[in-house]
Amino acid sequence: MGNKSKQKQSKQAKQIVIFRFVDKNSPIHSLWAGTKIISLIVLTVAITLMISWQALIVFGIFLGIVWIISGVPVGALPRLPRWLIYLIIFSGILTGITSDATKPIIHIGAAQIKIGGLITFAEFLMFSLEIILCLLILSWTTKLGEVADAISTLGKPFRRLGLPVTEYVNVFALSLRGIPLILEELRLLAAAEKQRRMHKPAFETAITVREIFQEGANLLSAAISSAVRRAAEMSEAMQARGGYSEVVGVRKHTSKKDFFAFVLVACVCLILLVTLFI
């Protein structure tokens, strides 16, 4: 064994990647988080309202351009589990071959292939993927922390309507702060549990379903105790700073870039509207 090469192929480690910022210096990154959130909402609503092949293509091109400008490498895309990819391919084939949706019929020699189902399927898939890509671009180019301040500012007009914006903004901001802490705790809890499970002495007795449930309940209880305790500590810290206030963070003013972005988004919406009449 001594001389044998031990270089194994580097494997893709399973790891949770959510809302992860890709550190690049692009115009998209430097936009105010609020601009990006508003654009996201407007664009998704627009595409959902005006969904069609033309609209999907226009929107897809727009997203592609934004992605290229942002400079985020393709590797940032989440890796879908194998079974999901197979499932998508399988259902695509299923609908493509068997569906009754007849409209476009391709004639290859004598054979007729009805691809109406396949087209519907592709349209639906493309729509879903574009919505997901929107969210991904937001998460790649925005630090989670910037969102709190954006929500705080965006909530301002609603204050006049008598809505409890201060409370919402504070719970929201503290929630954002808590996400890395809670995820880390869940990770440790899972590791401790994994460690307990993987040590199987040579002679083992079976575990019952009841024991599994009990174990699950204990884990949940441990996670909740830990979160509640964390909340108590954080509220001590909040108290030490004199309680929460109406804003969470330093005001960041929007720049010309943000104005330009809004104009661009409006243009895209207009084009989408035009596609309705093509």
Add this chain to the structure above:
Amino acid sequence: MTYSELKSRSKSQKRSKQPLSIIEVAEAALLGDLALGLQLIGWFISIGALIQWFSVVPFALITVRHRKRATYFATASTIGISVLIGGATLGLQVFLAGVLGVAVGEAFVKNRNFIYTAFITIVKGAIPAAVVGELLLIIFSKARTLTINQIKVVWDGIGNILKGMGKYLKSHPYVSKKSSPNAFDQLVHKMGSGLYRFSISFEHLIKWITSHWYLLFPLSIILSMLIVSIAMDIISRPLLKLILKNLRQPAVEFRADEEFDISFENSLIQGRNGKSEFVDESITRWTNDEQVVAPLPVKLENVSFSYKNSARPTIDQINIDISKKEFVGVVGQNGSGKSTIGKVLIGMKPDSGTVQRNGKVGLGQIAGTSVIFQRPESQVLGSMVEDDVVWGLSEKTATEVDVDKILAEVGLEGFGKRETSQLSGGELQRLAIASALARKPALLISDESTALLDPSGRERVLSLLKKIAEDGAGVVHISHILNELYSMNKIYLIENGKIKGTFKGFEAEQYRQYLDSYVNTDSTTDQLFQSDRHNSEDDNEAEAGQIVNDFQSNGEKISSVSAFERLLAISTDFYSSVTEDYANSTIERKTAKLNSVPLVILENLGHIYLAKTPWENRALKDINLAVYSGESIMIVGENGSGKTTLSWVLAGLIEPSEGTISWQAQDRDNLISSDDPSNDALASTSDIGSKNLSFEYLSQTRSRENIYINNNKDKEFKKSQNRSRSTASDVTSAIVFQHAAFQLTERDVKNSVRPIITLKDMTSDDLVSACLAAVGFPNSNMLTRSIYELSGGELKRVAIASVLALMPKVVIFDEPLAGLDYSSKLKVRDIIKSLSNMGMATIVVSHDYEDIIPVCNRVIGLNQGRVIFDGDPESWENQKEQENGK
């Protein structure tokens, strides 16, 4: 008191329309996060969909503990975040969980049955969701048509396949051709026609469903929520009971420090008896205050205070005065009452005695009092560094604060745009100080703020505090680390709630002498004061002797310890050669190593997190190590040097992406005695040795013949190697995590220590007793104690016992001393030492070099994922000194 009474009590205090209290905001935010976390787990693991439903429980818990308003805000903010993270689908799931949480929680509080839960769910959740959903479907008609078409197309496809199969089977060739079809053919024919008819009606059904979506969509929502609500009601109730029972008790992991851990009700926010007893009641906003804020100078005269359940006063007749520009230390062992003094200083009303101030305390107000706490990550409230500095300040004040200047003052220059989750413990504590400085405090109280930091972080925080005092504020540093306080103007030494000594001015020498005498008179606080390196080595010998004496003087102890050894002997043979030496545990460590066995060899090991993504992060590279039985290794390195990854890899929790990890002494069959090592085996070993730094190091201390090699059954060996590489079940090392709470999830000690799967030929009680004895709890009364009654030190030891019950050969300790007081530190250290004397290998990952190194005989230095040093502690220190010299 029932929960409903509790609830009504809290309700009478706060009307439902009042803004959320601080604790409600905090719990809403963090339990909402937990619900989101449970949802996200669902995406990433196989049984996740099941786990997702349990996100109902955090929301239900908020409803039980607080007003419904808190749950609404928790749900709303979690929906907001989850829409950003996972889109509308995740948002919808969170919404459902929130509604179910309100319903289940309310039914639980009001003691109603599942019908009530279902009713609330339908009224508050299902009907609004149905209406909104219907509206959305009408507005977004194009998306609706596409979705319905898609559903139709898929089901049509399935229907067509069924139809085709039916047709084929119906006209089964044998049926038509054979004159007399047999029973099987007839059956096939029947099945075929049945299938055909079914597919026809299936087609009709799909057509009907997709054309009546406006009716079926709301109906299906209501019906499914009805079923789910009843199911979740049944599942959640026992869970809520269990959780509330556990929450009654102070949380497990934070018992290390004293008063702050006395359950939530006694904490700073709520004061005694769950009510706010602060002089300073106006915690909401500071601008409207009429009284002047002037926390300093303050004079405490004969101040006493006792918590509701304690027999003796926590603090008793305390006299303290603090004025501007003073850096004051309040020191004492855990449980001495020092934190309670801190609470009096920030405005808690004492039972008796007087507190004189010129104005009000002004907690968190400009020119008022600021507090920084022990746990770094819990007191940083903003996600971005610059947001945290101004957290809680009004909009106007916040814009006036020069954030960059303050950050520069605490040594965090240019950190403004960083995310707080990326900072180290020391950086977080300095950020907390920066946030305090943004308020230009007159009085700054540091409550154990250095307890969880490494020495360099500790030093920076202390010098910062001193500078703040020099700049004009009064600074009070409360600590149990007695030797960090030399630079203070005044030191109060607290013991059992009383002031044991006051040292004014810079009286370091006098203080030291006092401590020495203090140490000599009090045997329990032996070693209270940490001496320098050489002394501690001598002490170490003495301590080891002490353990032996303990074991010999206590018959029961001896028998239980040997029970643990027998246990080890059962599980694997190889301990026996070393365990007999345990009685003479003062033996030279090198001798122990000479008789030992290589437990694990790491070859060219490397690990990359998130390979091939923009977040690719190489944590380990070219690690070549061998760990031997009886060794006690300390892994040192900066944050991010790969320490944690290495220890997780060793424990089998992370599968390394490169290289191999081989467990040499897997089991008895693979063990061949040193008498007949095959030549091949020797050759191969020396191959490793020649390229292996640690191997060379070890060969200096031991002759190669003593190495056990498992190799004349080459195939089997390879098999075992593969196994150890790929499956987790063979791994024979385990981690003692920093936070005991994650390892002790049951309520009592016995069940917490008991492994999930127990040995057949040994009752689990024996195993548990033996493991507890090995961590210094020889008596059986420990078995039945509740986890929640234990002190921080005891808890840590029970956590170690729970790891020992997994029968590891290598025990890895992650920051084992963090947050413990000195006597507990000594005990944990003794355990580490005794485990390696028993023939296990112990690996300690820690920042506390000085505290740990006396029990370690090997240091592995990591830097950027590579081993930069591997050798004995003396040469490591020499190397360090040389580096410093340059």
